[in-house]
Amino acid sequence: MTAHRPIAATHEATFPDSARTTFAAAYPDQPVALSHNLVGHSLLSLDALAMLAERMPASSVEYNLGKLPLGVRPEDTPSNGLTLGETIRTIETNGSWAVLKNVERDPAYAALLDAALADLEPIVAARTGPMLHREAFIFLTSPGSVTPFHMDPEHNILLQIMGSKVMTIFPARDEALVPAQKSEEFHGGGHRNLVWQDGFKALGAPYPLHPGDAVHVPVKAPHFVENGPAVSVSLSVTWRSERSVAEGELHSFNALLRRRKLPVGTVSDRPEKQSVRRLVYRVMRKLGA
Template sequence: MTVHRPIAADSGAIFPPQAIADFGAAYPDRPASLSHNMAGHPLLTLDALAALAERMPATSVEYNLGKLPLGVQPEDTPSNGLTLGETIRTIESNGSWAVLKNVERDDAYGALLDGALAELASTVQDRTGPMLHREAFIFLSSPGSVTPFHMDPEHNILLQIMGVKTMTVFPARDEDLVPAQKSEDFHGGGHRNLVWQDGFKARGTAFRLEAGDAIHVPVKAPHFVENGPTVSVSLSVTWRSERSVAEGELHSFNALLRKRGLPTGRVSERPERQGLRRFAYRIMRKLGA
């Protein structure tokens, strides 16, 4: 279970004033280039991250070979044959990709998450309500690694700590990219990876990230990531909102309706306002539907 601490501002600013203004202009629906002051932090070196990974439960880590096609089935993702600690300590040469999940459960890394989100909390509160289910993830990639085309259920800011990568972000709520049934499966526990078609690429916007850069990625905005010629380390700070929770409930409701051969409903751009359908879903769930 995620540990939720009160959001308290730290004495050293993580996001410069211009980054906070740019975030405010884009949140919650548009991607945006930002900047940050976390590059070089001692908790985000390869040695520190290897030590963190080795004390984390196996369910909180994921790693594999990094040179993948943009579209790949989860079961086809190849292992690299190394332990996680070996993967991180030799990531410059082993051709791998790794993610450490829910690092906020470690007190020191939880403080990093709290400090970052404290600086954004007022903007988020005004647009989508309180920050819910706050989490942090750390991504490590060998040179040339690819993170395939996928989507995530959280509001996300990815901070580039080391190296260079390019993230190509696509519009959220485009059913050509993410069909309705894929969203329904996803919110029912399905995998984040999406089916890739070469014609999609023109719809995306490529953001080049160097150490000190960051990007805001809207909820379920499809994206893929291509790493540059050096090791990449990124910190992702995420949260849910009433809007993201409502969207998940409505897709789950549609899945129940579809399963019974009943008409499904539209999930609007403001799903938190679709109170009647959300109430109906909660009743059906309580009844064991």
């Protein structure tokens, strides 16, 4: 994991004071609605994003049809039959969903990410230590598109830039939603999509997002997204922490133990404190276990 790049001493705040106060009260364990100041930013227009997408490596772009069931299997996700450039330039009418991954590899977007996270860094450092492995993702979605029920391994804030959507967020660490073996598979490289059951919906909290709105999504909090009646552009700024790294290590350790039919351990809500189990896992991994 790498620490952050140096940040200029002054910048226009991405998150206003009120949003930073709200974030501080919720981080790291609770989802919470926030606000931001990036609406209308020149780097986040459709034209700028189409140009960015066309110069990105194919491995950094994912796109497909957007009107999907909440519980669609990864292998059943249909292609939209268009090139990436066509997808973005005609996204208002083509019924698609696209994500541009790791846009921080482009210097201009790296500066955008750094400025956003600089506003939050003192809060994060006090709770979960340094921001590690900082990344940015941009989501473009056609009207009515759905991002299926899934989870992500990072601390995440989604900023709505254009259009509207509703993100429904579920409690993290609820094994009724994410069984322990699914977490183990996920940290071993398994897909982020989760099995959906209709009874789950009552457990989630909807967060409506319009331009200028944002939402904090805790590590591995399951969620799905339903797009509104217009094209949506959203920016996701993410980071890892010792806590998120520790959780991944402990689930990977449990997967190793389970394969050998040995008793698995509990992953606490403060996994960074489970130092003995983490040390044993690292030793076993180094020995090729």
